[in-house]
Structures are given as C-alpha cells and as structure tokens.
Amino acid sequence: MTVAYLGLGANLGDARQTLKDAVVCLAQQHTIAVLAKSSLYRTAPIDAGGDDYFNCVVKVSTTLPARHLLRLCHTIEQHFGRERPFRNAPRTLDLDILLFGNSCIEEADLVVPHPRLTERAFALVPLVELDHEAIIPQRGRADAFLAGVHDQRIEKVATHQCPFVAPRDGRCGTDSDKLDT
Numbered sequence: 540m541t542v543a544y545l546g547l548g549a550n551l552g553d554a555r556q557t558l559k560d561a562v563v564c565l566a567q568q569h570t571i572a573v574l575a576k577s578s579l580y581r582t583a584p585i586d587a588g589g590d591d592y593f594n595c596v597v598k599v600s601t602t603l604p605a606r607h608l609l610r611l612c613h614t615i616e617q618h619f620g621r622e623r624p625f626r627n628a629p630r631t632l633d634l635d636i637l638l639f640g641n642s643c644i645e646e647a648d649l650v651v652p653h654p655r656l657t658e659r660a661f662a663l664v665p666l667v668e669l670d671h672e673a674i675i676p677q678r679g680r681a682d683a684f685l686a687g688v689h690d691q692r693i694e695k696v697a698t699h700q701c702p703f704v705a706p707r708d709g710r711c712g713t714d715s716d717k718l719d720t
C-alpha cells in the first residue's frame with residue numbers, strides 16, 4: 540500500500556462538477572481508497588490561457604505501482620473527455636501524481652514528485668491544506684514553498700458544509716436526536 544497525492548484540475552465544461560465526479564470515480568476503483576480530499580479552489584491559469592481553473596488535491600492509498608496509477612489517471616481523464624490539442628491547453632480534467640510515497644521517479648513519461656509542484660499554488664495550497672507537514676522527497680517541507688507562490692491567485696470555493704455530529708452515549712448520534720426533543 541502506498542499513500543499518494545493526486546492533483547486534479549479542470550477549466551473546460553462544468554469543471555466543478557467534473558472534479559467532484561472524478562473523486563467519486565477514483566473512490567470506486569478497487570485498487571484505490573480515497574483518504575481525504577482538499578477544499579475546491581478557483582485558480583488563475585498558470586503558464587496557460589483560457590478560463591479560471593478549478594483545482595483540488597486528493598490523498599489516496601493504493602495497491603498500484605506508480606506507473607499503473609498514471610495509466611489509471613489517463614483512463615479516467617479520457618472518460619471525462621480529455622483532449623490534448625497542445626501543451627497546457629484548456630482541459631476537462633487533468634489528473635497528476637504529485638507525490639507517491641517517498642518515491643523519486645525520473646522516467647521519460649513519469650516524474651515524481653511532480654516537477655512543477657513547488658512552483659504552483661494550485662497544487663501546493665491544497666496539498667498543505669490536507670497535510671500541514673507534507674514532505675516533498677529531496678525538496679523538504681511543502682509549506683516552505685508557499686511564500687514563493689503567494690502572487691498566484693487562488694481562492695477557496697465555498698461548498699456546502701455538512702454538520703459533524705459526534706457520537707453520544709456510546710452510540711451514533713444524528714441531528715434528528717436533537718430535533719426529537
């Protein structure tokens with residue numbers, strides 16, 4: 540089992556909905572468990588044109604080797620209609636492997652940690668939100684790079700917050716318990 544962090548981005552079509560659906564799609568894979576999901580962020584395009592992006596990061600555990608995880612990411616991108624007319628083109632869904640355990644991989648079509656992770660607020664901010672003490676192998680603490688990307692526009696998107704209801708008297712409580720009284 541390896542803990543990995545995946546960066547999700549989209550700025551074509553119903554990008555917000557696509558990111559939500561993509562997280563569900565990841566969770567449905569029998570080789571992947573979604574451990575946590577960051578907030579959704581609206582971000583300015585970096586080194587790219589087009590509309591604002593929506594970005595988030597998910598923390599997963601997986602039985603897959605990194606290469607197979609990349610293939611799965613590409614399959615899911617295809618499922619959501621990803622096209623690649625040119626580099627950094629607007630996209631319905633981009634799924635990048637940001638971190639894969641402590642691995643450092645340098646192959647032609649797979650580089651981990653993601654080579655531009657430390658330069659991009661849209662990946663760093665949600666990563667640090669998920670794990671304040673995240674370590675980028677061979678680079679150090681992720682939060683140390685936040686100052687370098689402070690000029691990139693990124694704003695948290697307000698989403699519906701479900702109430703957290705703590706168990707009461709050793710059993711599971713619900714809001715209706717309160718309403719009944």
Ligand code: A4P
Pocket residue numbers: 547548549582583584585586587592594609623626627628633634635636637647648649650651652653654655661
């Ligand atoms: N590849 C190598 N390493 C990885 C990895 N760790 N994870 C290869 C995923 N893919 C990796 O990717 C190009 C090739 O990178 C793949 O064939 C894969 O084998 P791609 O998804 O086809 O194209 P891409 O994502 O456009 O390329 P690239 O170079 O990864 O772009 P970036 O750096 O991800 O930037 N601005 C905002 N606000 N939000 C964004 O999400 N995204 C980009 C894309 C630019 N600006 C953005 C955003």
Ligand code: MG
Pocket residue numbers: 633634635
């Ligand atoms: Mg990509």
